[in-house]
Amino acid sequence: xxxxxxxxxxxxxxxxxxxxxxxxxxxxxxxxxxxxxxxxxxxxxxxxxxxxxxxxxxxxxxxxxxxxxxxxxxxxxxxxxxxxxxxxxxxxxxxxxxxxxxxxxxxxxxxxxxxxxxxxxxxxxxxxxxxxxxxxxxxxxxxxxxxxx
Ligand code: HEC
Numbered sequence: 001x002x003x004x005x006x007x008x009x010x011x012x013x014x015x016x017x018x019x020x021x022x023x024x025x026x027x028x029x030x031x032x033x034x035x036x037x038x039x040x041x042x043x044x045x046x047x048x049x050x051x052x053x054x055x056x057x058x059x060x061x062x063x064x065x066x067x068x069x070x071x072x073x074x075x076x077x078x079x080x081x082x083x084x085x086x087x088x089x090x091x092x093x094x095x096x097x098x099x100x101x102x103x104x105x106x107x108x109x110x111x112x113x114x115x116x117x118x119x120x121x122x123x124x125x126x127x128x129x130x131x132x133x134x135x136x137x138x139x140x141x142x143x144x145x146x147x148x149x
Contacts, residue, residue, distance in 0.1 A: 029130070033118070033130045036114065036118040036119070036130060036131075037115075037118055037119055037122060039112070039115040039119075040115035040116045040117070040118050040119025041119050043108075043115060043116045043119070044116055044119050044120065047105050047108075047116070048116070048120075051063040051102070052065070052066050055067065055124070056120070056123065056124045061096065061098065062100055063098075063100070064091065064093040064096070064098045065093065065094070066120050066123075066124065066126075067123075067124035067125055068094065068124065068125040069093050069094065070093065070094050071092065071093045071094075072120070072126065073126075076117075076121075076131070076139075077142065079117065079120075080113060080117055080131075080136055080139045080140065080143070081139065081140070082102060082104065083104065083108065083113050083116060083117070084104050084106055084108060084113060084140060085104040085106065085143065086101065086102050086103045086104030087101070087104075088101050088102075110133055110136050110137045110140055111133045111136075113136050113140070114131050114132060114133040114135070114136040117131040117136065118130055118131045
């Protein structure tokens with residue numbers, strides 16, 4: 001009887017301990033998301049909104065939209081690379097062809113690129129969640145390799 005009680009108490013304790021650890025993890029990751037998002041918005045307004053506009057709708061056939069962009073949905077690595085290195089040549093967004101030069105921002109750090117990506121991938125129509133700096137670093141290494149080849 002005593003043993004059962006003891007087991008019961010231990011089990012309760014473990015459950016509570018595990019439960020609160022989960023909660024801590026969740027709130028840690030949502031704090032990280034919020035930090036990325038806030039920094040990302042600031043950087044977007046500084047480096048991108050001149051062309052793509054604050055509302056992400058772009059400008060006619062000159063600057064493609066980010067809001068509802070199917071290109072973004074299908075090409076996360078290419079988007080991360082073009083933020084750093086720019087883009088040239090034809091690009092099709094929602095069935096429309098754009099062909100203007102986009103200058104990159106080569107002095108952005110991988111963290112800043114992850115923050116901008118988190119912002120543009122979770123604003124307007126997009127809900128992709130956090131785009132982490134580790135993932136961004138891996139993609140950036142691959143795009144510099146491609147450029148050297
Ligand atoms: C000087 C204007 C200009 C600036 C500043 C600029 N872009 Fe672009 N962006 C363009 C143009 C033009 C294209 C199409 C490029 C092409 O034709 O190859 C483009 C393409 C894109 C695309 C892919 C197409 C789409 O609409 O989904 C994304 C994503 C994008 N830009 C994001 C950004 C982000 C993020 C920044 C800020 C770091 C930025 N751009 C800054 C002009 C700009």
